[in-house]
Amino acid sequence: MRETTGGFPVNDTLYTISTWVIPALLAITLHEAAHGFVALRFGDRTAWQQGRVTLNPFKHIDPVGTILLPGLLIFMRAPFLFGYAKPVPVNFRALNNPKRDMVWVAAAGPATNILLALAAGLLAHLAVLLPLPAANWAILNIENAILINVVLALFNIIPLPPLDGGRVAVGLLPDSLARPFARLEPYGMPILLGLIFILPLIGRQVGMDLNVLGWVLGQPVDWLVNLVIRLTGNG
Numbered sequence: 001m002r003e004t005t006g007g008f009p010v011n012d013t014l015y016t017i018s019t020w021v022i023p024a025l026l027a028i029t030l031h032e033a034a035h036g037f038v039a040l041r042f043g044d045r046t047a048w049q050q051g052r053v054t055l056n057p058f059k060h061i062d063p064v065g066t067i068l069l070p071g072l073l074i075f076m077r078a079p080f081l082f083g084y085a086k087p088v089p090v091n092f093r094a095l096n097n098p099k100r101d102m103v104w105v106a107a108a109g110p111a112t113n114i115l116l117a118l119a120a121g122l123l124a125h126l127a128v129l130l131p132l133p134a135a136n137w138a139i140l141n142i143e144n145a146i147l148i149n150v151v152l153a154l155f156n157i158i159p160l161p162p163l164d165g166g167r168v169a170v171g172l173l174p175d176s177l178a179r180p181f182a183r184l185e186p187y188g189m190p191i192l193l194g195l196i197f198i199l200p201l202i203g204r205q206v207g208m209d210l211n212v213l214g215w216v217l218g219q220p221v222d223w224l225v226n227l228v229i230r231l232t233g234n235g
Contacts, residue, residue: 027113029085106164
């Protein structure tokens with residue numbers, strides 16, 4: 001009999017984690033590197049000087065947000081996956097045109113995740129050529145890569161600072177609205193954590209579905225995943 005931990009076979013748990021680690025690291029690393037690269041192109045060298053315009057995942061990993069939190073959720077077989085990397089530092093005032101270029105810097109991360117999802121879908125055509133055990137493992141990685149990148153892209157375009165969508169909104173709104181909206185940034189992460197963890201917990205206690213992010217992201221995620229699958233010839 002295989003050793004178990006918390007009711008789950010250890011080998012099964014490690015295998016599951018192994019199919020999430022690579023796509024998650026690639027999705028997070030390239031998302032953050034894209035912000036730094038575009039910021040550099042538009043005149044801000046802050047991320048470059050701090051070594052964040054790199055494909056080295058260790059430069060972007062946050063021990064809690066990138067490793068501990070997602071790993072715990074996977075181990076617990078939670079119905080959702082949440083994590084974050086160290087934000088790439090951007091000095092928006094150093095950009096050539098701060099208000100306009102902020103939009104491009106912010107949009108670079110989600111756009112990169114969509115491209116990665118498409119690339120993963122295309123790789124599925126090569127994965128099936130591998131020996132069966134390796135092919136099964138590779139296909140699980142690819143499926144998870146598509147899902148992670150789609151979720152990361154759509155989650156980040158939620159129009160709430162400090163998410164990318166919030167910064168895009170700040171860049172597009174007239175100054176009279178952009179300034180007060182930007183002042184939400186210090187409260188953005190507590191609001192998100194409340195929506196992800198606290199509100200659903202309260203809902204379970206009172207017998208209501210208060211998974212607001214699930215309502216907002218569920219159908220768009222399913223639609224975009226299916227679109228990626230069709231566009232890459234896997235439908």
